[in-house]
Amino acid sequence: MIKTPRTSRREFLKAGLAGIAGASILTKCSSNQTNQGNQSKDRKIVFRSLGRTGLRLPVVSMGSTYGIDLVRTALDEGIVYIHTSSGYSERNHERLLGNVFRNRPRDSFVIGTSPDFPYDFGTGDRSSDLGFRADPDLIVESIEGSLKRLKLDYVDIYYLLSIGRAETVSYEPYMRAYEQLKKSGKTRFVGIGTHSNEPEVIRAAAESGFWDVVLTAYNFRQTHREDVREAVGKAADAGLGVVAMKTQAGVYWDRTRLKMINMKAALKWVLQDENVHTTIPAFSNYEEMWEDLSVMEDLKLTSEERRDLKLGTGLGLAGLYCQQCRQCLTQCPAGLEIPGLMRAYMYAFGHKQPDKALETLRGWSSAGLACRDCAACTVRCALGFDIRSRTLELAGVLKNA
Secondary structure: OOOOOHHHHHHHHHHOOOOOOOOOEEEEEOOOOOOOOOEEEEEEEEEEEEEOOOOOEEOOEOOOOOHHHHHHHHHHHHOOEEOOOHHHHHHHHHHHHHHOOOOOHHHHEEEEEEOOEEEEOOOOOOOOOOOOOOOEEEEHHHHHHHHHOOOOOOOOEEOOOOOHHHEEEEEEEHHHHHHHHHHOEEEEEEEEOOOHHHHHHHHHHHHOOOEEEEEOEEEEEOOOOOHHHHHHHHHHHOEEEEEEOOOOOOOOOOOOOOOOHHHEEEEEEHOOOOOEEEEEOOOOOOOHHHHHHHHOOOOOHHHHHHHHOHHHHHHHHOOOOOOOEEEHHHHHHOOOOOOHHHHHHHHHHHOHHHHHHHHOOHHHHHHHHOOHHHOOOOOOOOOOOOOHHHHHHHHHHHHHH
């Protein structure tokens, strides 16, 4: 059972996480909310069980959110699970969380992280995926660094992230390494993370009998969203906890940031699937956090929200979210690693996070983007992206860095 040092929070978490209450309860928000854009009120918290782990979590958790006071407030206001990775912000996100956790009881929060494997610039794959096969010893070494930065003795979930191949899910050297970490008590549970070829990876995890949790990209913009839904159902039936990421599909419909995706509607769309146990949206300020938490007041999509999710299609906008389907790779005569470039484009122009875009573009130079040499682009993106124009804009980002 998860506890907390504050009486009101202790009572609400005791009921929710131990599963004594029903699917949702009310919790009193913190009254210490100076300049945080929210008034204190009772807040509805909806819980779902994270598969066979025994953890019972609010359906809205937290992704790569920065700002130490913002993270602290999120925990005070009902968020329990925080997702990070040793690769986030060159390990600084784990350090930030370590400072947050310093004075909190260990059983008052749930944390998931993962190793930071080397990146292959030619394909855009992490070396954890087959074809690269990072030394499994890196997994064991990496968790030691994470624990030191987080100032913890163990993590709750340790993921193998950026998996795009079913073979990697059952790669025995990786599984032995993760089993070793469980036996040593350095992680309670082990998970697989995927944002490419998700249905195949999720099914492999469900069939493996080894992994406890699956973290997957899942949103209303995916052209293969029904396949993802089916695979998620199979994972839940097999007892895996299901965590959804990339839920809000790039935030904006356009690079000029004039047409914003309805964030509440996008998050609700994912949570219509009861096989999704929690989600990890990131938020950069209090207003975004309150908006995400307010989703739990009523998970049902309104007719207006359903219309909002079709806004971009009606306006002929392709959006900024790249679903990493990799159908473009064989089409590019220059052999560009287009999925990685499109992800960087989303960070640069949709999220206004140039540092994250440049981190994604590690190993690239402006001159290395070969679209300048093509009179016209022959790549046909499944989501309708103008690959050539977006790549040329990224060349400008690199040139000015």
